[in-house]
Amino acid sequence: MTDIITLIQSAILIIVAFLVLLAAYGILRYRDDIENVIYARIHILGVTDVALIIALITLNAPLLAVAYFILVPFANHAVANGYYYGEEEQ
Amino acid sequence: MNILLISEYILLGALAIFAVATIRITTRKKIAMALVGLSGLSIAVATMLVLVQNIYDLAFCKDIATALVFLGPVGTIAFARVLRG
Numbered sequence: 001m002t003d004i005i006t007l008i009q010s011a012i013l014i015i016v017a018f019l020v021l022l023a024a025y026g027i028l029r030y031r032d033d034i035e036n037v038i039y040a041r042i043h044i045l046g047v048t049d050v051a052l053i054i055a056l057i058t059l060n061a062p063l064l065a066v067a068y069f070i071l072v073p074f075a076n077h078a079v080a081n082g083y084y085y086g087e088e089e090q
Numbered sequence: 091m092n093i094l095l096i097s098e099y100i101l102l103g104a105l106a107i108f109a110v111a112t113i114r115i116t117t118r119k120k121i122a123m124a125l126v127g128l129s130g131l132s133i134a135v136a137t138m139l140v141l142v143q144n145i146y147d148l149a150f151c152k153d154i155a156t157a158l159v160f161l162g163p164v165g166t167i168a169f170a171r172v173l174r175g
Contacts, residue, residue, distance in 0.1 A: 002093055006092075006093065006094050009094055011097075013098060013100070014097050014100055014101075016101060017104035017105075020104040020105060020107075021107060024107050024110075024111035024112075025111075027112070027115055028111050028114060028115070032119070032123075038122050041123070041126050045126060045129065045130045048108065048133070056140060059137075060144075061140050061152065061155070063156070064140065064159045067160060068136075071160070071163035072163055075162075075163035075167050075170075076129070079125045079166060081170065082170035082171065082174040083173070085174045086122075086173045087122050
């Protein structure tokens with residue numbers, strides 16, 4: 001008989017899998033010629049980031065989850081900032 | 091078969107599909123789009139490695155996932171600084 005912790009872990013992992021599939025559909029559904037579509041894609045990837053942080057906590061890897069939770073806002077902001085001041089002006 | 095193992099396999103499959111989607115984003119024309127795709131790919135592969143460690147008891151996979159989680163966003167930040175100019 002499976003205990004309640006295992007059931008909760010399994011439910012969280014299945015919910016995370018659903019969110020990841022939803023994000024995979026979301027980043028592919030927009031055309032490239034739409035203006036500022038990169039910001040929409042960064043926004044959609046935020047769903048995956050948070051879902052996978054929860055999955056890492058569930059899989060007994062809290063160090064990876066905390067490290068990624070701290071680092072990923074800086075990375076996404078750097079990409080959006082670099083696009084706004086660099087590539088978009090060209 | 092254990093229900094936790096089944097859900098881990100489901101997440102592994104979802105992450106494989108997500109990795110293919112991010113690779114498609116990476117091959118687009120703009121450099122920032124490639125950075126976004128690689129950022130998503132790095133966390134997807136890191137989580138897949140943690141899952142492989144849990145399923146098959148391969149301890150070294152977690153070390154690779156740790157390196158990927160720490161170095162992926164750092165590389166993204168460094169390349170975005172270059173992109174900004």
